[in-house]
Amino acid sequence: MVGYKFMGKAHSHAYKDVGLFFDLGAQVRMQAICGRNEAAVREAAEQYGWASYETDYRRLVERDDLDLIDVNAPSNVHKDIVIAAARAGKHVLCEKPLALSLADAREMLATAEAAGVKHGICFNYRFLPAVQLAKQLIDEGKIGEIYHYRALYLQDWLVDPKAPLAWRLQREIAGSGAHGDLNAHCIDLARFLIGDFDCVVGQSKTFVKQRPKPVEMSGLTAKGSGEMGDVTVDDTTSFLAQFKNGALGTFEATRYATGWKNGNLFEINGSKGSIRFNLERLNELQVYFADEEPRTQGFKTIMVTEDVHPYAGHWWPPGHIIGYEHGFVHVVYELIQSIVEDKPFVPDFSDGVECQRVLEAVDQSIETGSWVAIEDL
Amino acid sequence: MVGYKFMGKAHSHAYKDVGLFFDLGAQVRMQAICGRNEAAVREAAEQYGWASYETDYRRLVERDDLDLIDVNAPSNVHKDIVIAAARAGKHVLCEKPLALSLADAREMLATAEAAGVKHGICFNYRFLPAVQLAKQLIDEGKIGEIYHYRALYLQDWLVDPKAPLAWRLQREIAGSGAHGDLNAHCIDLARFLIGDFDCVVGQSKTFVKQRPKPVEMSGLTAKGSGEMGDVTVDDTTSFLAQFKNGALGTFEATRYATGWKNGNLFEINGSKGSIRFNLERLNELQVYFADEEPRTQGFKTIMVTEDVHPYAGHWWPPGHIIGYEHGFVHVVYELIQSIVEDKPFVPDFSDGVECQRVLEAVDQSIETGSWVAIEDL
């Protein structure tokens, strides 16, 4: 595994716990973790339970005791590591966004396909029971023809103007701000649930243009040093969308929605029903069915914690909720299944490419002030 | 109409508006309002739209231009006025609680029955669309056999120890405190929805035993005079209950539930479903049906504002909510229908008597520390 911060911890947890709850048909061995700061990566290896560590990803990919490389380092290093790993014949799981540009993403996809390895992108929210249930209902036609898709990803950690200039706020490392970090999730969920985008038009803004530099540029929590630096990514990006199936969409991602901590919300309205989801209450799905008895139609809140719900039976009895990190356990479970049974893992790098296409189309629309068709990218 | 305070205003509004929304088959004429304070009652007559006023209820009941007497003065005067009105051959609508004692309530019922007049008790919450819908669902067996009835009536206007010693806090006028004022509603709703009580055991408490006397003893809003007086009613009363149909119940009424303004809540659990209601969101009913498709079972929130819902079609389009006072309009509509068509009005004084029986059984259980059977009263 390459990366040992927030995502490194979440992914490590998944490898550690997956066998406790899922029948894998394989044994997970957490062989090696990799990072450039030796002291930090050594500590991470110990705390997270990795058997060894490396400080250079090139050494990691050369090791013959590894089948799978998990890449969750900052976005700007994804490309080199993923390509090296794939060329070395390793299966690869990469954090989103796949790359800093569509061109890079396409190169990564081509390389992984050429190498014949499994390639997955960690759109973890697809793997929540409530989201999987939404997918089932839509695929079964339970909400009919889709009219509207409405997505919000609302956080507020940048409202404080003294929050430091973390790597996520620097274009050369993060690629973009709320757009690539948050809209990437929303775009992928929309594609997963209702299909591909046709065209988009957007707007974005950086509300606070300078922030204190952290002493070391290595994490959200780093203290400011007093010196100011430029924020080079968007604080918020919103856009209108039209889908190939005729649905209309609205999307908004922001780190300035005071009071919202991790509100990844979507609502889908169809001719026969509606579906609502909020990540802060990820064990619940709200649905409305227009074909129920007229007197008792209403949005219902489903506790997606029963044996009949996707993944839920692997955890606890009904009503005993799961948390954010469980989505990663499901990702790892599915990825291991795809390797063990030699079947495709979805979402793969092609989904990463498609997501990147929409992200860049929105960026282009912001530059030109007009609609952009996805197929033109 | 006798009474011109909070309830006088609510009832006046109902008589004034009922014809705007309902086809009555009769013309409502607001002939006379009655109260002891001439200046106040004159002003009320003008503001509320009554054609004349009286300062003595005995003169009122003698008038031959009145068909219906509405009694919403404080509880201690209900009995005399109601009996006089019934004996004068007037139909009577009386605010709850019907009387200060079970004996009085029974006398009022007997008198009204002997006089052959329509007699109604203003349990206005029965007449909300959501409560009517709950009744329909239960009667149709949609929630099956009833296991649990859970009722709360939560207010907080007495949390402030400087709130004055209003008439509602004096036993000789109000009869009791939260018990008679709030539990009376909960008991009636339970009887309406699932049937009669079998036995009860309760507890009660007066948290703040002295309060400043108002300058005049005439309303909740009166300013304190500085002098302290004893609170002679309960601040809260809660009780366990067993129903004749085998269901178990819990009831709690309090004026010390900080943060709750007018939370009249009930939840009913049956073998096939559940129902929830909260008066602060009176346009909504929550239901759960255990026979729906397993993956998509959940509590649903019904906006009870459609044509298919009781009374709702008389008001506004779907989703355009109604307020607290609309329940009184429905009471008045039904009462006028019962007079015009000469059919019984429900709830009548016998419901007032039954409610009083349960209230007094709880009081008795508090004195004895043991369960009391309703049939022993």
Next chain:
Amino acid sequence: MVGYKFMGKAHSHAYKDVGLFFDLGAQVRMQAICGRNEAAVREAAEQYGWASYETDYRRLVERDDLDLIDVNAPSNVHKDIVIAAARAGKHVLCEKPLALSLADAREMLATAEAAGVKHGICFNYRFLPAVQLAKQLIDEGKIGEIYHYRALYLQDWLVDPKAPLAWRLQREIAGSGAHGDLNAHCIDLARFLIGDFDCVVGQSKTFVKQRPKPVEMSGLTAKGSGEMGDVTVDDTTSFLAQFKNGALGTFEATRYATGWKNGNLFEINGSKGSIRFNLERLNELQVYFADEEPRTQGFKTIMVTEDVHPYAGHWWPPGHIIGYEHGFVHVVYELIQSIVEDKPFVPDFSDGVECQRVLEAVDQSIETGSWVAIEDL
């Protein structure tokens, strides 16, 4: 009053009830109602309590026993009636949208100003206690600098493809569909709460392009005749917006949001807090304050039913909720106050004009596929 359908009923109720709850300094006399269908208007006069009726608005405006003309007939007749009334020296209250075009709206404003009469536009949602409270908090700086304004107006009455081709679906009568009917409210609320728009870009769609013609073209509830007609307005319109104060906005109005009956929602995020509102729970306002004690920050749900809240003290005790129609009572109260005290009424026709400008800018952006600056209209 001109108009006797849904809005005619809501306005009539307001004139009838305002004196019961508000001290007006004037007597409201409901002199005359006007409509082209004599049988219908006669019945409306009787049911709603108007002393007389007219079948031609020209006769109405000539009467010298009227001070105020209330225009709530379909949108395409607003202009002629309003101009005639203003020229006759009558104060005018007009339903929204003010006119079918910006040019018409400007002419109406100019005429009313020249005539020196009070002119009001019935943006009734401004007058809800919760919305007024939101306005207070924003004006006092309680939520700081505004970053985001997010508005949705969600209904579902057109999801049924057999719903008839009502007048609201015909461009020549209604002007536009969800846009003029619903976005008009959202735009006005945004202007009221955070100020003027700078530029917009939008999208719209008509999902169901033909619908059964009603037997008579006179109401939402008319039965279909079997013959099909073209829907000539939008079923949904959404747009991105930038405000003069630097905030970004997203707006969406639709009649295809299955499950939503009358969901007029907004959320405002500022540097110090956030505010949320949903018309289906109009007695509540949700607020978040970022300067509260860190451990106990959260969105709070305020029951806007206390004496300290705008208008609420005129109605019932805390927690006793009001309904949709109460907003009209407040409009009428404020309008009467402006006449009695000879002070401006807000919102007036200039607000109608500004709303129309934004509506048309969105329409233009849809035609051109690019951003449109409001000041260019």
Next chain:
Amino acid sequence: MVGYKFMGKAHSHAYKDVGLFFDLGAQVRMQAICGRNEAAVREAAEQYGWASYETDYRRLVERDDLDLIDVNAPSNVHKDIVIAAARAGKHVLCEKPLALSLADAREMLATAEAAGVKHGICFNYRFLPAVQLAKQLIDEGKIGEIYHYRALYLQDWLVDPKAPLAWRLQREIAGSGAHGDLNAHCIDLARFLIGDFDCVVGQSKTFVKQRPKPVEMSGLTAKGSGEMGDVTVDDTTSFLAQFKNGALGTFEATRYATGWKNGNLFEINGSKGSIRFNLERLNELQVYFADEEPRTQGFKTIMVTEDVHPYAGHWWPPGHIIGYEHGFVHVVYELIQSIVEDKPFVPDFSDGVECQRVLEAVDQSIETGSWVAIEDL
């Protein structure tokens, strides 16, 4: 560890993960798991990650490579195992309820105290961030003097009359039904949050008196065998309570609350504020403060996921929620801290005894039909 079912899995997970998120000052070695069914316990050892297994707890407690014995087998075997472990000088963590009777619980407490070992009872819900925050607020006086404590524990897994006769439905194994299983949690939370009980009066009922026997009597999920057996525990128990601090309480536990999966709810009303909690949304706490600015008082929903909240900083960024099992991780963390630092662990067996006292007092009150003082047991 003794036990390998639902609780065995939850506890195993806690030992496995605690070091990933908490700095322990010690290394957790999962040495041995114990159960009577060798095949099952061998499989559990492998799946959960225990280094060895035993089939007789007497052998387990003799092993000198164990410092701590965790007992989560069915309630009827707690006593013997715990006493053997304590006498062998092992620290002990025991699942609730501590024992089948108050006498047994007292004997276990005395034995553990005499042995000088750490003894903990696994009231895991105390250790949720939201519950810990509630405790902080109450202890700091933020909600003032306590008036009301209202607790519900609502499940619905027995509504289906074909659900099998699991061990939790047999008195000789489980001790009691909803009372010991669910009210035990509610009683402990009440004691933790507001202090000791003074007296109680209750009611209980078994709605479905016979159920199909499972083929083997070993789990909730076992299939029925066709033969019927008697349910010998309560399906529901509710009770009124008075606390030593003067507060009044209502408690209700049921497995027949259709629609509720694991609704462990409490609400506390005090003179200065209120607190609400629902286990199905365990990352949230609702609070109301009566001393906030009057216009903006309301119940606020706190996402208890920030660094300033108890335990939350050990997990994920704000808004990234945790699940049911995390409470056990906190229990294990605190227990290890108490061993490493040789300080008391709370809740210990004395809390188990106190909980048992209240449970038995309620049982006694049901037999006698009258109030029972806790101090009489």
